[in-house]
Amino acid sequence: MYDLIHAKKTGGALAPEQIQAWVRGVVDGSVPPEQSAALLMAICWRGMDTEETLALTLAMRDSGDRMDLSAIPGTKVDKHSTGGVGDKTTLIIGPVVAACGVPCAMFSGRGLGHTGGTVDKYSAIPGLRVELEPEAFRESLRATGFANSAQTGDICPADRRLYALRDITATVESIPLITASIMSKKLAGGADALVLDVKCGGGAFMRTLEEAQALARSMVDVGRAHGMRIKALLTRMEEPLGWAIGNALEVMESVEILKGWHGECPLAQMSFRLAGEMLVLGGVADGIESAMEEVKRVVHSGEAMERFRAWTRHNGGDVRCLDDFSRLPQAGQRVEIRSGRSAWIEALDSRSLGILAMELGAGRRNQGDVLDLGVGLKVHGTVGGRVEAGDVLFTIYAKAGVPIDPDRFLAAVCWSETPLAASPWLLGVVE
Numbered sequence: 001m002y003d004l005i006h007a008k009k010t011g012g013a014l015a016p017e018q019i020q021a022w023v024r025g026v027v028d029g030s031v032p033p034e035q036s037a038a039l040l041m042a043i044c045w046r047g048m049d050t051e052e053t054l055a056l057t058l059a060m061r062d063s064g065d066r067m068d069l070s071a072i073p074g075t076k077v078d079k080h081s082t083g084g085v086g087d088k089t090t091l092i093i094g095p096v097v098a099a100c101g102v103p104c105a106m107f108s109g110r111g112l113g114h115t116g117g118t119v120d121k122y123s124a125i126p127g128l129r130v131e132l133e134p135e136a137f138r139e140s141l142r143a144t145g146f147a148n149s150a151q152t153g154d155i156c157p158a159d160r161r162l163y164a165l166r167d168i169t170a171t172v173e174s175i176p177l178i179t180a181s182i183m184s185k186k187l188a189g190g191a192d193a194l195v196l197d198v199k200c201g202g203g204a205f206m207r208t209l210e211e212a213q214a215l216a217r218s219m220v221d222v223g224r225a226h227g228m229r230i231k232a233l234l235t236r237m238e239e240p241l242g243w244a245i246g247n248a249l250e251v252m253e254s255v256e257i258l259k260g261w262h263g264e265c266p267l268a269q270m271s272f273r274l275a276g277e278m279l280v281l282g283g284v285a286d287g288i289e290s291a292m293e294e295v296k297r298v299v300h301s302g303e304a305m306e307r308f309r310a311w312t313r314h315n316g317g318d319v320r321c322l323d324d325f326s327r328l329p330q331a332g333q334r335v336e337i338r339s340g341r342s343a344w345i346e347a348l349d350s351r352s353l354g355i356l357a358m359e360l361g362a363g364r365r366n367q368g369d370v371l372d373l374g375v376g377l378k379v380h381g382t383v384g385g386r387v388e389a390g391d392v393l394f395t396i397y398a399k400a401g402v403p404i405d406p407d408r409f410l411a412a413v414c415w416s417e418t419p420l421a422a423s424p425w426l427l428g429v430v431e
């Protein structure tokens with residue numbers, strides 16, 4: 001390990017066998033964490049070339065179990081988003097893609113800090129099983145066309161250990177390390193094709209378009225080198241995605257979009273476009289235009305929503321809550337926060353809104369914290385929108401009796417006295 005750290009510190013490249021030996025040592029405990037931490041810091045500063053990144057991804061993929069989906073016919077597709085506040089695209093995409101005839105196999109995580117996790121959002125549906133063992137995962141895929149679960153078993157233990165070290169040593173923000181972490185789990189998940197949603201902006205890991213492009217390029221190259229069909233969309237993250245932040249609230253918003261409401265909002269457009277790309281990679285559409293037609297058709301005909309009901313029922317969830325939201329977890333109090341001024345919204349700080357939602361109990365400050373699934377907030381304004389003094393800007397859903405300080409929510413809004421040009425949500429494509 002000393003030689004590896006020294007080589008990387010002085011700008012050298014590591015051989016695949018050296019990387020494999022390190023990852024084996026991380027998992028069996030023979031490499032002390034301080035040496036791994038030093039190597040991670042050297043990688044952060046010096047980077048890794050494509051061959052090293054590939055070797056690290058493969059070594060991490062092979063550090064644990066792998067999902068075998070070969071018995072399921074068709075091209076199995078997956079989606080990954082680099083994470084954002086209010087991002088519930090996964091809940092919308094699964095039923096849409098399945099209704100279009102492409103098997104959709106997705107693994108999701110729980111949230112930590114200001115971003116929520118898809119598994120937590122699903123947990124708001126009473127009775128729904130969110131941790132499926134491999135055979136139950138395959139059975140959901142066979143029976144309903146899609147499967148979405150927290151990772152069970154021992155998938156990529158090397159990533160778990162290295163991520164925990166990165167988290168406490170300020171070494172998360174490194175393109176090769178993020179690539180290997182995400183792509184090792186995606187490759188172990190067993191899908192044949194992957195659409196990536198790489199977020200860019202103040203609320204994302206990657207702040208600039210150049211950084212987002214570099215991360216997307218790195219992940220696409222690694223996926224393709226392993227025989228995956230893969231494409232990345234670069235999307236803007238300057239405000240929460242959609243109106244809901246909080247688990248039951250996000251289920252409600254997703255259901256409304258699956259029912260064909262709010263079809264023009266950025267959340268619907270982004271979800272439908274990602275689903276469309278999955279249809280192209282899945283081989284049922286020959287281009288994005290015809291894919292988008294098919295996506296819109298299954299939403300408007302009700303087939304996508306019906307698929308969500310079938311999937312919920314199959315996995316033990318109370319399907320009645322999808323049509324009667326009073327059956328979802330509820331908050332004890334509701335507080336409206338109104339604007340004190342008339343102006344246009346220039347920015348909505350999604351990070352601080354995510355932290356406020358976490359403090360209400362919608363997210364975890366520490367791993368293992370128990371969530372209050374009914375709490376969160378509704379964001380009424382959007383960036384570029386006009387607000388008049390007295391308009392409701394936020395509705396807060398909180399535990400009964402919890403004091404709410406409106407100024408902390410209002411501080412997340414940045415105002416403009418003049419109208420702003422509309423900014424597109426899609427910033428680019430990498431394939």
Ligand code: URA
Nearest residue numbers: 172177178179181182
């Ligand atoms: N998400 C991951 O799974 N890994 C990273 O390194 C960053 C985001």
